[in-house]
Amino acid sequence: MMELLERYLAAVAEELPVEQQQDIIRELRANLLDQIDALQQDGPLTDAQLSQLLLQQGHPVDMAQRFAPSAPLVASEDMSLYKTVLWHGAALLAVIALLKSLGGLILADSINPVRLLLQLGFNFIDSFATLLLVVTAVFYLCGRAGWTKEWRQRQWHPARLPRYPLARMKLSDSITDLTSALFLLLLLWTPLWLSAEAQQQLPVRLADGMEYWRYLLTVFAMLSAGFALYRLTQLSWQRWSKWAYIADHLIFAAIFAAMAFTGGLFTEPELLTDQAVLFWTHAAGSIYYVLLATAVVLLVLAFTEYRQLRRL
Amino acid sequence: MNDDRLDKLRLELRRGVLVLAVLASSRTPQYGYSLRKQLNDNGIDIDEGTLYPLVRRLAEQGLLDSQWQMAEGRERRYYQLSVSGAEVLAQLSAEWQQLNGSLATLLEQQ
Numbered sequence: 526m527m528e529l530l531e532r533y534l535a536a537v538a539e540e541l542p543v544e545q546q547q548d549i550i551r552e553l554r555a556n557l558l559d560q561i562d563a564l565q566q567d568g569p570l571t572d573a574q575l576s577q578l579l580l581q582q583g584h585p586v587d588m589a590q591r592f593a594p595s596a597p598l599v600a601s602e603d604m605s606l607y608k609t610v611l612w613h614g615a616a617l618l619a620v621i622a623l624l625k626s627l628g629g630l631i632l633a634d635s636i637n638p639v640r641l642l643l644q645l646g647f648n649f650i651d652s653f654a655t656l657l658l659v660v661t662a663v664f665y666l667c668g669r670a671g672w673t674k675e676w677r678q679r680q681w682h683p684a685r686l687p688r689y690p691l692a693r694m695k696l697s698d699s700i701t702d703l704t705s706a707l708f709l710l711l712l713l714w715t716p717l718w719l720s721a722e723a724q725q726q727l728p729v730r731l732a733d734g735m736e737y738w739r740y741l742l743t744v745f746a747m748l749s750a751g752f753a754l755y756r757l758t759q760l761s762w763q764r765w766s767k768w769a770y771i772a773d774h775l776i777f778a779a780i781f782a783a784m785a786f787t788g789g790l791f792t793e794p795e796l797l798t799d800q801a802v803l804f805w806t807h808a809a810g811s812i813y814y815v816l817l818a819t820a821v822v823l824l825v826l827a828f829t830e831y832r833q834l835r836r837l
Numbered sequence: 838m839n840d841d842r843l844d845k846l847r848l849e850l851r852r853g854v855l856v857l858a859v860l861a862s863s864r865t866p867q868y869g870y871s872l873r874k875q876l877n878d879n880g881i882d883i884d885e886g887t888l889y890p891l892v893r894r895l896a897e898q899g900l901l902d903s904q905w906q907m908a909e910g911r912e913r914r915y916y917q918l919s920v921s922g923a924e925v926l927a928q929l930s931a932e933w934q935q936l937n938g939s940l941a942t943l944l945e946q947q
Binding site: 549551552553555556558559560563581582583587588591592 | 868869870871884885886887889890893911912913914
């Protein structure tokens with residue numbers, strides 16, 4: 526009969542931290558033996574009665590959790606930020622995986638859609654697994670150090686709460702801007718993550734004497750990323766920060782417009798593949814329209830922000 | 838209101854006072870089963886899976902002192918209110934009396 530009790534205790538022990546196993550099981554055994562003694566006052570206990578008693582205690586996992594509750598890797602209060610970071614990180618990785626797969630496509634002798642999709646999927650899963658691990662580890666460590674709580678309660682004072690809903694800085698906006706700036710930096714510095722072979726066979730490259738655009742955009746992309754990081758520490762817009770945000774949009778709009786009107790920015794690669802020939806025959810001109818359209822979108826966004834600024 | 842929801846609300850209501858009940862019952866040395874029996878006899882029904890971990894937690898917080906002793910041929914862990922536990926019990930008791938009085942007035946108004 527006691528075998529059932531020992532099996533139950535062993536099952537609970539398995540779910541407990543090693544350093545607490547002996548002490549908790551010793552106490553649980555003593556308590557259960559007392560209950561068994563009480564039940565045996567009316568006669569010897571049957572296996573069925575003992576089973577019933579153990580069932581009343583609950584599942585071994587639940588029992589172990591009550592004695593030694595395990596702390597979650599990410600606190601429930603941090604879940605919103607955790608999900609936002611993962612969501613934006615996943616979007617960025619999906620675009621990078623797509624670019625990598627297209628890079629592989631350039632090198633391929635023939636196009637196989639199934640292979641392309643598989644490559645895209647595996648590229649994404651591979652990098653997302655790393656992202657998940659890193660982000661979870663960062664949240665775990667920051668949560669234990671109490672930094673995420675400090676961040677949640679940053680600048681908390683009723684007087685500092687935004688007067689109008691529009692004055693509230695949206696977390697998702699700041700993370701989107703940070704992601705966009707990082708993506709631009711990745712596009713500008715393909716040698717850092719694209720193989721040299723794929724790099725050589727890209728259908729376009731910056732023309733000679735146009736390298737300064739890369740450095741100019743790098744400087745402003747880094748400033749933009751830094752400003753987005755700063756906004757993550759703030760609760761509401763101030764007039765100066767709104768002005769800086771508008772300036773950020775206008776500078777990029779001006780750069781993209783200037784690039785579109787300058788022309789001759791890109792040139793054919795040294796090694797002209799069939800895909801590159803196809804691109805230069807049919808699609809090369811569209812680069813400048815894309816740049817111009819981006820500049821217009823940024824101007825519209827800057828104007829929208831300016832209208833909000835007047836209400837701050 | 839369905840029974841499930843009522844059970845959950847009842848559980849929530851009782852959970853808050855369990856610490857007070859356990860501390861009050863531990864003025865004299867108690868082991869797990871005797872403590873549960875004493876609470877049950879006084880109308881506080883609590884399952885073992887909740888009581889035993891709670892008692893350990895209170896001991897870890899220094900509100901209960903604990904000691905293993907041999908009794909009736911078997912070892913048992915006895916718990917008793919510590920000095921700081923007695924102070925906390927006095928404060929919680931006063932809080933409870935005040936809350937109970939206020940609540941009684943509110944309930945009488947209905």
